[in-house]
Amino acid sequence: MAVRLADVAKAAGVSQSTASRVLNGSSRRPNPAVAERVRAAADELGYFPNAQAQALARSSAGLTGLIVHDIADPYFSSIARGAQRGLAGSGVQLMLASTEREAEAEVEAVRTFMSYRTDAIMLAGSRGLADDAALQKVLETYQDNGGKVAMIGQPLSNAGGVRIDxxxxxxxxxxxxxxxxxxxxxxxxxxxxxxxxxxxxxxxxxxxxxxxxxxxxxxxxxxxxxxxxxxxxxxxxxxxxxxxxxxxxxxxxxxxxxxxxxxxxxxxxxxxxxxxxxxxxxxxxxxxxxxxxxxxxxxxPLEEIGRMTAVMTLHNGDADRWTVVEGxxxxxxxxxxx
Amino acid sequence: MAVRLADVAKAAGVSQSTASRVLNGSSRRPNPAVAERVRAAADELGYFPNAQAQALARSSAGLTGLIVHDIADPYFSSIARGAQRGLAGSGVQLMLASTEREAEAEVEAVRTFMSYRTDAIMLAGSRGLADDAALQKVLETYQDNGGKVAMIGQPLSNAGGVRIDxxxxxxxxxxxxxxxxxxxxxxxxxxxxxxxxxxxxxxxxxxxxxxxxxxxxxxxxxxxxxxxxxxxxxxxxxxxxxxxxxxxxxxxxxxxxxxxxxxxxxxxxxxxxxxxxxxxxxxxxxxxxxxxxxxxxxxxPLEEIGRMTAVMTLHNGDADRWTVVEGxxxxxxxxxxx
DNA sequence: TCTACCCTGGAAAGCGCATTCCGGCATTAT
DNA sequence: ATAATGCCGGAATGCGCTTTCCAGGGTAGA
Incomplete structure (x- = not known):
């Protein structure tokens, strides 16, 4: 159906490996002349990569999940806006889940994000202590699998994030x-x-x-x-x-x-x-x-809080760092x- | 790293095909006794499917994209909330892009969603006619590749959606x-x-x-x-x-x-x-x-508009149907x- | 009782891409 | 001049899953 990398490679008269190296960042930079041929072919055919396949091959999806209680609440939508801005330009896409304040939905959202192998999950809003057990457990599983967790507003688990004083x-x-x-x-x-x-x-x-x-x-x-x-x-x-x-x-x-x-x-x-x-x-x-x-x-600074959190998820080192924001x-x- | 379907299959003493048929909906329903063994093993190991791999194999991602001008604007966040609700329970996840009202960003967002092979794209907000050319072109490419486009507020291209009177x-x-x-x-x-x-x-x-x-x-x-x-x-x-x-x-x-x-x-x-x-x-x-x-x-009825649009994207037949909403x-x- | 058919589980072939490994070539050092 | 060192492109493998395709056993019809 769609144009595949192999099609581009064939059109440019190079191997698929070379095409891959040219079009999607790799540590190895092929010869400029060859690269130009590949790029031209890609343009010609209207190629765009299949993010799913890339995610599978790289085992990293370029996705970050944001879980909020209610996206129509200005508190959360401001944070969401900041998060979106923080991610802009990094090539990481935002997946959104609005849980309608149900603890069950929150855990479900984390599961879904795990399925999509999001690189990080941002959790905004405060949780009642009663719900922590289930949530904490699923988040730990996520972290064990290499996922980053950033909390907004409340500390939880051994994650990092932004704490509000x-x-x-x-x-x-x-x-x-x-x-x-x-x-x-x-x-x-x-x-x-x-x-x-x-x-x-x-x-x-x-x-x-x-x-x-x-x-x-x-x-x-x-x-x-x-x-x-x-x-x-x-x-x-x-x-x-x-x-x-x-x-x-x-x-x-x-x-x-x-x-x-x-x-x-x-x-x-x-x-x-x-x-x-x-x-x-x-x-x-x-x-x-x-x-x-x-x-x-x-x-x-709601938008800034969202932005900061998003940026934290982009840098590996900051995985369990906390930033305190004063009102x-x-x-x-x-x-x-x- | 994570538990794979193959691990579950081995633990249950069945083939991977069978495990797949049991855990993720298939037209073929294996023997109940076998199915139970598989489910038990999956629970035991804490298996959850890799959505990327599923998407690749099925060539359908279970994703829908929503593009808005500004998620912090109550107009759009209400629509987003409705869209989220409309998708809830369908197993389809929402990807969000907030374009800050830049036409360039809008086209970019469509490209990104194409990369993720979203099943549908919802576009909220009105566009200037001047920008239509680029956007229309990329949306047509998307549609040619089998993607559904639902416009909210403005008709465009040969898409369907909700038109506001x-x-x-x-x-x-x-x-x-x-x-x-x-x-x-x-x-x-x-x-x-x-x-x-x-x-x-x-x-x-x-x-x-x-x-x-x-x-x-x-x-x-x-x-x-x-x-x-x-x-x-x-x-x-x-x-x-x-x-x-x-x-x-x-x-x-x-x-x-x-x-x-x-x-x-x-x-x-x-x-x-x-x-x-x-x-x-x-x-x-x-x-x-x-x-x-x-x-x-x-x-x-902003939230309802978002919900209706989302529901439309779920049903294949409604791909180019228009609903008119009166204020x-x-x-x-x-x-x-x- | 034997053949034709259906059902069920397993083997294997992809889905589209990144990446490791390998071979050939042009450099540089000796 | 020869050997050693990079460099660059290509072949091949694998990411985790779905889905044909195939083989075997069970059932029903003759």
Whole structure:
């Protein structure tokens, strides 16, 4: 069906080995005159290599897998974009799996990537500790077979990757909010078993405590827009928001998407941010700065994180190196106090 | 290194052919007792097939390529999510290429996917007519080699896919805005050579004309958040917004991301939507409904579009079938008139 | 009971390419 | 001038799997 290397070789009047050496990088560089003939023939016939066959012969596929929870979530799509950019020009292609936050699907995705003999797997997003066992096992198998594993956000197994200093960054945010004069805090902590969520919550609280402040409540719920919306609706219904006594409440959501959901619920109830309740998120997803009011958050260089991780997977030496990324508190209108 | 089919066969005391027939679907089903032995051995050894080798032997890779302009753009990431879902469970894997809106990169991505012998390629986003030649040529080569091409948004070549009724949907939106009483219109039309942008602009204008209304201006600029921001800044500086005479202006942006940029510029200038200027977008990206004010737009079922397209690529018969998707005008606060 | 046929498992031939090995030639060193 | 050293192109092997093709045993029909 398609043009094969053998066809090119025949057309150029050389052996297949020579054609291979000319067209696809080899340590041996054939004679320029011969090379030119081969290239001309390849052009003429419209030859393009069969990556599957190359992968089989080289036992390396030129593929890298990226596993995310939800590609439509701006947090992950920003990372994906960075990863794509990091790989650009290296000749390595990206395979994508979006797991819809199911642990089962995550393990399945790793299996699939193993089948395709991806050179590396990038895993973005935090996992609950409960799911680690199965995932860890399959990743170890992968590593035993020579695969590189790069985690984004969470350390796991004996892999490398980018660790986000959730703890310290959340603490820094808490510090800034205290400086602004906030004293009454509520936290929307996401799902209980998510490590990332837990770390952000813990870091935030520990900083408050260090300043002698106790959070008024910690609510758990889905780590998503709808989770934030729901929790906020509940909170408003409970009458905890807008109380005139003891100063305004400050809500810390452990992710921006939760904060957006919460904001929607606040608006819907006819209340205002920051007048009735102050609001802070975490991640600094791109759409956040265009909200009204603009929302305070912790900036994570998401795209850069994706890029760095991808680049790490390209260099063999970095297989189990960790890079720590710190978040930067960004104070915006949503936590203003007049 | 890894466990091979031959190892499993030996462990089970059968031939490799039999092992293959048992483990990977074949038309011939070996004896149940034998099959069980093979499966047990495979489990025992932790065998998983080498997809590259399978692809080579079957001459079909079980891969589908998705090419988008920018995976971090919610428009495309929603489509990607749908595509992923559409493929889920079919055993077909998704390969992703994000081209950063460069025509060159798009052609390159098709080449890469050809190399990987993807069974199908989905192309999302509109292309300028100028780039069609190169792209069309490479896609034709792909089709000649048995590849399926599914376009999302724009027809091209003799492929199938999902066509979006930009023209009619924009006209419908214009009709609704006229009904609300708007008479002074400005259009941010995106890049001149983008077919999608041009169609939306044309549809909108033709409906206005039919009602005897002439748009006051059509401005071209980048089809992105920053493009909208820039155009709006210019517009405000020119003094065209907020004039008390002749009623409030209504701005139609040919994409939601442009509308978001425009909104940011309006806010920055201390003006208000819809009081000083009304605003409408196109696409209905997920974040739009959570804006304040909520933004009028044309709803496109983005995720469903991605899903449909992916499903089409799975069924051979649908290779050159077209599905037309209509957008639905959604009137929100940003175009309210009191 | 014997022949014709079907079913099942195994041997072997690729799928398209990279790469090791080998032979022939032109250099350089002796 | 001869032997030793590279260098370059070609033949051949193998990557891991699917899929014909083949042989043998079982079944059914005569």
């Amino acid at each position: 959730n703890d310290g960054s959340a603490a820094a945010l808490a510090g800034e909010l205290l400086k602004l004069g906030h004293r009454r805090f509520v936290i929307f902590a996401g799902e209980e078993q998510l490590t990332t969520a837990a770390q952000r919550t813990a870091g935030f609280i520990s900083k408050l405590r260090a300043a002698g402040v106790q959070p008024e409540a910690v609510h758990h719920g889905a780590f998503s827009r709808d989770g934030g919306y729901f929790l906020m609706s509940e909170l408003i219904r409970s009458g905890a928001v807008g109380g005139p006594d003891a100063g305004p409440l400050c809500l810390f959501c452990v992710s921006d998407v939760m904060a957006l959901g919460a904001l929607a619920a606040v608006r819907e109830a006819g209340m205002r941010v920051p007048e009735d309740i102050a609001l802070a998120g975490f991640d600094d997803i791109p759409t956040l700065a265009d909200q009204s009011p603009t929302i305070t958050t912790v900036r994570l 930067t508190p960004v104070l915006r209108e949503s936590t203003r106090r007049d | 930009n023209d009619g949907s924009a006209a419908a939106l214009a009709g609704e805005l006229l009904k609300l009483g708007h008479r002074r219109f400005v259009i941010f039309a995106g890049e001149e050579q983008l077919t999608t942008a041009a169609q939306r602009t044309a549809g909108f204008i033709s409906k206005l004309r039919a009602a005897g209304v002439q748009p006051e201006a059509v401005h071209h600029g980048a089809f992105s958040r920053d493009g909208g921001y820039f155009l709006m800044s210019e517009l405000i500086r020119s003094g065209a917004v907020g004039g008390p005479d002749a009623g409030p202006l209504c701005l139609f942006c040919v994409s939601d991301v442009m509308a978001l940029g425009a909104l940011a510029a309006v806010r920055e200038a201390g003006m208000r939507v819809p009081e000083d200027i009304a605003l409408a977008g196109f696409d209905d990206i997920p974040t739009l409904a959570d804006q304040s004010p909520t933004i009028t737009t044309v709803r496109l 639905t005008p959604v009137l929100r606060e940003s175009t309210r008139r009191d």
